[in-house]
Amino acid sequence: MKRLVSFLLCIVMIVPLFVTSSAEGEMPVEVKARSAVLMDQTTGKVLMKMNEHEKLYPASVTKIMSMLLVMEAIDSNKIRLTDIVTTSPVAASKGGSQIWLKEGETMSVDELLRATAVYSANDACTALGEYVAGSDEAFVVMMNERAAQLGMKNTHFENCTGLDDETENHLTTAYDIALMSRELMKHELIKEYTTIWMDSLRDGKTELVNTNKLIRFYNGATGLKTGTTNKAGCCVSATATRDGTSLVAVVMGSENSSDRFEGAKAMLNWGFANYSSITPQIDKKLITDVNIVMGEERKITPPIPPVMSVLIPKGRENDIVQNVELVAEVEAPVESNQTLGTVTVSLDGEVLGKYNLTSPHYVDRLSFKTVFCRLLAVICNK
Numbered sequence: 001m002k003r004l005v006s007f008l009l010c011i012v013m014i015v016p017l018f019v020t021s022s023a024e025g026e027m028p029v030e031v032k033a034r035s036a037v038l039m040d041q042t043t044g045k046v047l048m049k050m051n052e053h054e055k056l057y058p059a060s061v062t063k064i065m066s067m068l069l070v071m072e073a074i075d076s077n078k079i080r081l082t083d084i085v086t087t088s089p090v091a092a093s094k095g096g097s098q099i100w101l102k103e104g105e106t107m108s109v110d111e112l113l114r115a116t117a118v119y120s121a122n123d124a125c126t127a128l129g130e131y132v133a134g135s136d137e138a139f140v141v142m143m144n145e146r147a148a149q150l151g152m153k154n155t156h157f158e159n160c161t162g163l164d165d166e167t168e169n170h171l172t173t174a175y176d177i178a179l180m181s182r183e184l185m186k187h188e189l190i191k192e193y194t195t196i197w198m199d200s201l202r203d204g205k206t207e208l209v210n211t212n213k214l215i216r217f218y219n220g221a222t223g224l225k226t227g228t229t230n231k232a233g234c235c236v237s238a239t240a241t242r243d244g245t246s247l248v249a250v251v252m253g254s255e256n257s258s259d260r261f262e263g264a265k266a267m268l269n270w271g272f273a274n275y276s277s278i279t280p281q282i283d284k285k286l287i288t289d290v291n292i293v294m295g296e297e298r299k300i301t302p303p304i305p306p307v308m309s310v311l312i313p314k315g316r317e318n319d320i321v322q323n324v325e326l327v328a329e330v331e332a333p334v335e336s337n338q339t340l341g342t343v344t345v346s347l348d349g350e351v352l353g354k355y356n357l358t359s360p361h362y363v364d365r366l367s368f369k370t371v372f373c374r375l376l377a378v379i380c381n382k
Contacts, residue, residue: 029270031263034233034253038267039178040275040311041185041239041246047271052175055154056252059227060097060120060211061235062162062170064180065143066129067117067225071187073132074109081110085131087123094122096163099206101127111201117193119208120226122161129160136160150183152176164231174250181224181237181248194223194239213261214238218268224248228257238264245277245311278317279309280345280353286324287357290340294366295332302326302340302357310345310352321346326357334363 027036027050035051046052073079084106092103099115101107101123107115109131115124129139136159143157155172164170184190197216199208210216211226220242227235234254238261240247249267254260282304289299312320326341341357 029263029266031251031266032254032259033251033263035174036249036251036263036267037174037178038247038249038271039175039182040271040277041182041241041248042277042309043311044179044182045311046175046178047247047275048267049175053154053173055171055173057164057167057170057229057232058162058172058177058252059164059229059232059235060122060162061177061225061227061237061250061252062157062160062172063116063120063125063227064177064184064225064237065147065157066125066139066160067113067190067193068180068184068187069132069139069142069146070109070113070116070128071184071190074189075187079109079132081108081113083109083131085109085112085127087127088130090136091123091126091130094126094161094163096122096161097211098123099201099208107201113193114196114199115201115208117190117223117225118196118199118210120211122163125161147172147176147180150176150179152179162227162229162232164229174252177237177250177252178248181239181250184224185222185239185246185248191222194225195221212236212238213257214240214264218265220272222246226257226260234260236260236264238268240268240272242272243276244309245272245275247271274314275311276314277309277311280307280320280322282307282343282355283322286322286343288326290327291329292334292363293329293331295334296364296366300330300334300340300359300361300363303360305343305355305357307345307355308353312347312352316347319347320352324357332363332365334359336360336362 027048035054037049037052038047087101087105089103092101097120099121112124112128115121133139133142147155155176156169158167158170197210214221220240223239224237234257235252238249249264251260251263289301291299323344338359339356343355345353
């Protein structure tokens with residue numbers, strides 16, 4: 001009996017060790033929320049998650065998609081920051097957080113974007129959406145189409161603001177929010193707006209204070225968007241960059257604002273402490289010449305391909321493995337950029353990146369003149 005009791009005590013002491021430990025993809029930090037996810041911005045790798053696919057109300061975090069469509073319209077020259085937008089009755093009637101736009105009032109795209117990104121103004125966001133798509137309804141259609149393109153499988157938008165008093169199916173997930181946050185942060189211009197702490201409009205008469213406190217108090221913060229309603233609770237998509245590593249932490253359904261920010265900070269701190277982004281250097285010695293059969297040139301050497309940065313656990317740089325697969329020979333003609341092989345970068349069996357090794361230029365098939373010259377050279381050398 002004593003042995004049995006001792007055995008049970010050992011089990012009781014060991015179990016907590018398994019409960020508090022955390023493998024990659026689980027939650028190694030405390031986040032007081034209904035769902036959460038930490039994702040690498042560059043690769044999309046998920047570093048920790050909690051109910052990441054649960055459909056929830058996102059509140060004003062919705063505006064990430066709205067801003068993404070605006071940025072894409074700017075980059076495609078469909079609209080410009082200096083364009084003047086006239087406030088419609090629909091935009092002027094929006095409730096919640098707003099800059100109190102009046103029907104017929106005009107503001108530039110730049111001003112409306114600042115109001116949206118910094119102050120989460122629903123009227124400004126609606127005015128931008130109408131300007132991009134022609135109407136509020138058409139803009140929402142664009143939002144859902146773009147969500148589908150990004151692989152946001154559990155998302156459906158009913159408006160561009162996140163107001164949910166009269167909605168039942170305006171839902172998304174922490175994972176899907178991370179996806180659209182990654183896409184938005186690819187536009188460098190947006191950081192000029194999402195990193196503003198305080199600003200003003202109307203010649204200083206309308207003050208803007210960022211709803212995202214991390215912008216002021218978290219080292220490396222680059223954005224992105226908060227959201228709060230009774231249905232959604234307190235939400236945030238927080239982006240930050242340190243030493244070349246960029247992360248996005250999404251928190252949904254916290255009971256209060258402090259919990260969402262503390263949860264986001266905890267995830268970001270853990271990510272920066274445990275991971276780093278590096279750009280692997282392909283070993284030139286692994287890339288050999290490729291013989292060309294019946295070609296104007298006898299051989300060709302594929303150049304080193306451009307390599308993307310990868311996210312790895314800190315201290316594992318020397319454990320990265322490079323595997324090169326390259327054909328021994330190829331028959332002419334050889335096209336420029338023709339694939340001759342691949343180089344795979346991996347860590348512990350996980351593929352971090354796969355890149356094509358290609359021909360640097362065109363090589364024509366052997367001509368009679370070249371054959372004759374080569375034969376003559378052989379004879380002369382004898």
